[in-house]
Amino acid sequence: MLESQGLELELDFGLFPCYDWISTPGNTVNWWKLCWNSLNVPKSSFIYWAVMLGRLLTRDRLAKMGDPTSMECYLCQGADESHGHLFFECEFSRKCSDLVQQKLTIRLNPRALVEWNKRGRRLSILRRRMVCACYVMVVYLIWQARNKARTMFTVIHPKVIVQQAIQAISIRFWARNKAPIKEEDISWLNSLRSS
Numbered sequence: 001m002l003e004s005q006g007l008e009l010e011l012d013f014g015l016f017p018c019y020d021w022i023s024t025p026g027n028t029v030n031w032w033k034l035c036w037n038s039l040n041v042p043k044s045s046f047i048y049w050a051v052m053l054g055r056l057l058t059r060d061r062l063a064k065m066g067d068p069t070s071m072e073c074y075l076c077q078g079a080d081e082s083h084g085h086l087f088f089e090c091e092f093s094r095k096c097s098d099l100v101q102q103k104l105t106i107r108l109n110p111r112a113l114v115e116w117n118k119r120g121r122r123l124s125i126l127r128r129r130m131v132c133a134c135y136v137m138v139v140y141l142i143w144q145a146r147n148k149a150r151t152m153f154t155v156i157h158p159k160v161i162v163q164q165a166i167q168a169i170s171i172r173f174w175a176r177n178k179a180p181i182k183e184e185d186i187s188w189l190n191s192l193r194s195s
């Protein structure tokens with residue numbers, strides 16, 4: 001099992017619960033819209049999907065598989081690394097979340113992004129899709145930052161994570177959008193360019 005430590009994701013698809021999820025009629029998950037948002041960068045959708053299923057090889061999972069090394073979080077060294085800690089509780093992730101919310105001029109609980117997307121009807125669909133895609137990209141980049149910290153012993157600044165996420169999603173939006181955009185959304189989108 002230790003040989004698989006260098007992989008980003010467990011590759012034994014036989015262990016994935018997705019087979020049951022796909023094969024059981026009516027057994028749907030509430031985060032699929034976030035996962036398959038067309039503004040998502042595809043690799044970020046895949047990592048987000050794995051996060052939602054708790055399938056990344058975080059240190060708590062490796063420990064259960066017999067890895068005797070520390071479970072300490074690579075990004076903050078302040079707690080054991082688990083999906084919950086890495087993406088929601090870690091000081092590093094919280095900072096990323098605060099910064100992306102500042103930039104997107106929204107306020108939400110990252111653990112309740114699905115509910116926010118349902119409730120946030122006063123925002124345009126365009127903004128909600130952009131916000132969700134940016135958050136999914138941030139999750140992907142946090143995982144990348146964690147892997148870089150593991151292999152290169154260096155931690156990327158949360159500001160860089162947020163800049164990369166917003167830039168990547170903005171580029172996808174402007175390359176794909178053919179629909180007319182409301183004036184208020186244009187000024188919001190332009191405000192993201194200065195990130």
Ligand SMILES: [Zn+2]
Nearest residue numbers: 073075076090
């Ligand atoms: Zn941490």
